[in-house]
Amino acid sequence: MIVVDSNVLAYLYLPGDLTEAAEALLEREPEWAAPPLWRSEFRNILAGYLRRGMLTFEQVCSLQAEAEALMAGFEFEVLSHDVLDLVRDSACSACDCEFVALARRFDVKLVTMDRKILKAFPEFAVALAG
Template sequence: MPTTLTLKNIPDEVYERLKGAAAMHRRSLNSEAIVCLETVLTPGRIAPGERLARARATHRVEAWRIRRESHRCAETPGPRVIVVDSNVLAYLYLPGEFTPAAERLLETDPDWHAPVLWRSEFRNILAGCMRRGTLTFEQAATIQHEAESLLDGAEHETDSRQVLELVRDSDCSAYDCEFVALAKTLGASLATMDNKLLKAFPQIARPLASV
């Protein structure tokens, strides 16, 4: 039987974010709060359809891509260029603990970039979801397409010599060093939650919540 819970002293910022999310998803504040709690506390129980609905409603890929391009063309400074690793993209599309941080980053700085490698890594994440039964094939394919739309025009090949130099000077894999190399090339920060990257490249890699 459902339990009634009354919350007091909710911080203004949290309330405003909840209200905005409820309006975006066309839910009541109560329903949105329940979804947020389920996302964090019982992520495995969220239906695949709900995951996909949240991805579509929350991220509005096309609108943000247009916003990113408008800032690139504007003469006045716009959002920062941010390199994101594949896990940050997964946090954006697969609700979990770090999803709110990924959403805030995209709202603030939508000019996201990544090496072409991200596609394979992201597909591998979606493959794991399909095998665990949390996404159907069609849902995974749709999320992959939407993520590719988000990064349209912002994917880059990386310099092999630079990547190998980073591998030589760290404990990180060549895959991870591609993201670092791109961030160095673009003069950007790398948003990640990978502890090894954060430790090896503290001047470039930043925790997702602090970028």
């Protein structure tokens, strides 16, 4: 199991430069975990595509459902104390620290492309692509 941030899910479902890397990651590591926050963040990403006319309402609903199916059974709550502990010692947002807290809880890697997370938490965070 690995923890992935919401952008890694976006790379998987929304074609772009990192889609191949996300697909390869899923093939190597099929159990992706995240805090429930991923749902709202992913919906915000989809909302941008919808508002720019890049995807239809039906498409964004379908992509959200697909992502929810992928993550089913691998969404885990994190303790506020754990998140705030990470916030205290970094410049990362509380939202970002939720993903780090989950990786730390299960002693697994967090896959991300967020430079701030990669710099602040090298013991847990690894880049999707180099």
